[in-house]
Amino acid sequence: MVRDYEIFEPGEFTLQSGITLPGVRLAYKTYGTLNVQKSNVIVYPTAFADQHYNNEWLIGEGMALDPNKYFIIVPNALGNGLSSSPSNTPPPFDRANFPHVTIYDDVRLQHQLLTQNFGIEKIALVTGWSLGALQTFQWGASYPEMVERIAPFCGTAKTWPHTFVFFEGVKAPLLADASWSHGQYTAPPAAGLRAIGRVYAGWGFSQAFYREACYWQLGYQGLEDFLAGFWDNNFLKQDANDLLAMLKTGQQADLSANAMYQGDFEKALKSIKARAVIMPARTDLYFTIQDSEYESGLMPRATFRPIESIWGHFAGRGINPVDTKFIDDNLKALLAE
The missing domain is CATH 3.40.50.1820 (Alpha/Beta hydrolase fold, catalytic domain)
Structure with a gap:
């Protein structure tokens, strides 16, 4: 490539x-x-x-x-x-x-x-x-x-401080995934990565965005399609340790x-x-x-x-x-x- x-x-x-x-x-x-x-x-x-x-x-x-x-x-x-x-x-x-x-x-x-x-x-x-x-x-x-x-x-x-707490919530599901293995994983901790997307989904867009179903403007056919297609796919392709490093940078x-x-x-x-x-x-x-x-x-x-x-x-x-x-x-x- x-x-x-x-x-x-x-x-x-x-x-x-x-x-x-x-x-x-x-x-x-x-x-x-x-x-x-x-x-x-x-x-x-x-x-x-x-x-x-x-x-x-x-x-x-x-x-x-x-x-x-x-x-x-x-x-x-x-x-x-x-x-x-x-x-x-x-x-x-x-x-x-x-x-x-x-x-x-x-x-x-x-x-x-x-x-x-x-x-x-x-x-x-x-x-x-x-x-x-x-x-x-x-x-x-x-x-x-x-x-x-x-x-x-x-x-x-x-x-x-409130943003710091938000970042803690983003990190938590990944750290709780047993396959993360304290950062020494041999395969991507997919459950934790997918969960990061689901946590982030409630914070990245406003309540009004969801109420008015604006995700239709992005080509998604419904809420679950948006959660899977936009959020899951975004984080499943990321390296878990890279995400945690950037989150720590942002938190501090x-x-x-x-x-x-x-x-x-x-x-x-x-x-x-x-x-x-x-x-x-x-x-x-x-x-x-x-x-x-x-x-x-x-x-x-x-x-x-x-x-x-x-x-x-x-x-x-x-x-x-x-x-x-x-x-x-x-x-x-x-x-x-």
């Missing part, structure tokens, strides 16, 4: 935990051409359980992320199966032995890719959904002089949890110099609009623009054309400033 992405291998990479990965790999794909001034850069990190191709719905001619205008870099998050992950890392850091990775670690490695591989000094925009939104905020806080604009959607600057997310800000969350938000458009979904059940509104109020150059949608967290997934247009229109306006 022909690989449609590239690998950045800077050598040793020391994580926030103090553990050094001896041969870290960052998988990434680029779209468009870097201009001579290196001023047309957009960074678009991946979300939980996603890989670069899952981001392509927001990239295209005539869209805000137009490869004819911009050089778009989609870095795959650590743990997602393409970049260094439990499933592809040799001993002693294979499978359940893979060390904890933070959002800060992801962004530091991405920064190395941009500066060392491409010589990039300025970023026109960082944007992302869900776990990608957490990385977007981190970019703005970690490199305030480098990032000119940020546009996180359906994601917050840290994982608030906090843009101030580093030496630069030493846990001062408000200071970190106030230090973001980028022009920002914050786009939570009105009906997101775990990255809530209230948390996003609080965070945007602390940012000096932020505009708060909720996605008025009943598609919940998945308003930011590119599967509802109305929501996609809203996100794209706001990105166009932000890039035009």
